[in-house]
Amino acid sequence: MKAITFQGIRKVSISDVPEPGIESPGDIIVKVESAAICGSDLHVYHGRETGIDIGTTMGHEFTGIVAEVGSEVQNFKVGDRIVSPFTTNCGTCFYCKKGLTARCEKGNLFGWVSKGKGLLGVHAEYVRVPMGDSTLVSLPDDLSWEQGNLLADICCTGFFCAEMAEIEPEGIYAVIGCGPVGQMAIKAAKYLGAEKLYAIDSIPFRLEMAERNGALPLNFENQDVLDEIQNVTHGKGADAVLEAAGGYEPMKTAFRLLRPGGILASAGVQAYEQFPFSPPDIYDKNLILKAGRCSVRQYLDKLIPLVQKGELQITDVITHAMALKEGVEAYRLFDKEKNVAMKVLLKP
Ligand SMILES: [Zn+2]
Ligand SMILES: [Zn+2]
Structure with missing residues (x-):
């Protein structure tokens, strides 16, 4: 499948990478319908945050459709529309119980692999979501992929x-x-x-x-x-x-x-x-x-209804929707043209 991968400072490329598969029984594989470039992706892109392995798939904001579920997954089935927080969480540790899911003891940030450890990013056609039951949230039918994508991080x-x-x-x-x-x-x-x-x-x-x-x-x-x-x-x-x-x-x-x-x-x-x-x-x-980092999983329960009722209008920040294969240009645009680009979405 195609993915945008980190290739060094100010360098990303469109790469052919292996499609993810179920690695553990709690995994969910999601077909990405919409992903977004975030300001924090630029920290990696600019090399202000270092340590990410060359070849890591970029990105952490996405929404999509469940394509495959592990044997222990109970809350989701193939075909479900989902939105994902940008970090995974177990739902049962001290921090998850406190509502601080962004600091889950077992959680990982999408798009951050260092020395072979971590989680691949979401600027790709498919994404593996560990601890899928506790991480993912259903995206109601009356919310668009664009709304779901903004709820994955910046709205929350x-x-x-x-x-x-x-x-x-x-x-x-x-x-x-x-x-x-x-x-x-x-x-x-x-x-x-x-x-x-x-x-x-x-x-x-x-x-x-x-x-x-x-x-x-x-x-x-x-x-x-x-x-x-x-x-x-x-x-x-x-x-x-x-x-x-x-x-x-x-x-x-x-x-x-x-x-x-x-x-x-x-x-x-x-x-x-x-x-x-x-x-x-x-x-x-x-x-x-x-x-600190937002515990998006906690905020989704509260904010999805507000977006559904129209009490929060959020999609006006989207200025560009580009194809995943235009990812190199999408990163350049988001980085360099702040006078025209606010939020840039990627459509696989
Ligand atoms: Zn983000
Ligand atoms: Zn946890």
């Missing part, structure tokens, strides 16, 4: 970010980074009742979308973001900052924008050594820092 991650921010209607909030997760964080924060929500980025295309989603755009290239937030909060600072970019500078800005006792809600993937603020800075601000 944006909602998780907004929940971490403890939104209240009278609060003043800022979202840093108006890429796909940032847009979802804006939608979620609005859904949760945020009235004054600033959106910070430097790309006009992204800021325009943020404005359509109900945020107040601030372009840090030509506006003094700190000044704006200080003015509107009478010198206090924001109640929470939703950090959806990942990186040293966004975290630095987030810290500076917050009021004492404010919440830094960080959903961006961080790939650098040290915080841009010191332990005394944290103490002096009474900072509340919340961060």
Whole structure:
């Protein structure tokens, strides 16, 4: 089958790879109907996250149809429509029981194989899903593949970010980074009742979308973001900052924008050594820092009904749908053309 594989920094290729088969009785093989490129795929692509084996199939966001089930699978049958979180989970360990499925003791991230260990990615025609019963969720017939694909990561991650921010209607909030997760964080924060929500980025295309989603755009290239937030909060600072970019500078800005006792809600993937603020800075601000990978499996149960009812409109972030075999160009486009590309889907 065809798959997009990692071939070194800024290099992916379309490869012929073996079709996956059942390896353990809990496995489910899924025929991919829609997969998406994520900002965190670019961390691998750029070599900011290292250790992934050459030849690993890329990608972790997908939705599709059950093609084969292992002998112990009970919840799914061939032909079922499913959506998958971007990590697998057992459903029974300490973390799964706590709802922290992203940190399942047996879980793996799709598209991450290091020294031969891990799980192949989903930018392929078929995907093997270990612990299929506890990992996968049925995709209702009234949801599209596109909606399912966005629920596999960014919709849930944006909602998780907004929940971490403890939104209240009278609060003043800022979202840093108006890429796909940032847009979802804006939608979620609005859904949760945020009235004054600033959106910070430097790309006009992204800021325009943020404005359509109900945020107040601030372009840090030509506006003094700190000044704006200080003015509107009478010198206090924001109640929470939703950090959806990942990186040293966004975290630095987030810290500076917050009021004492404010919440830094960080959903961006961080790939650098040290915080841009010191332990005394944290103490002096009474900072509340919340961060990490979203437990998508937990959020799907809550968000699928909201998308079904139309309370969360999510597909406007999709700007491109390309064939899997155009994957090399799809990665280039997603990486380089942020003035036109928001979310890029791959159709096998
Ligand atoms: Zn993702
Ligand atoms: Zn578990």
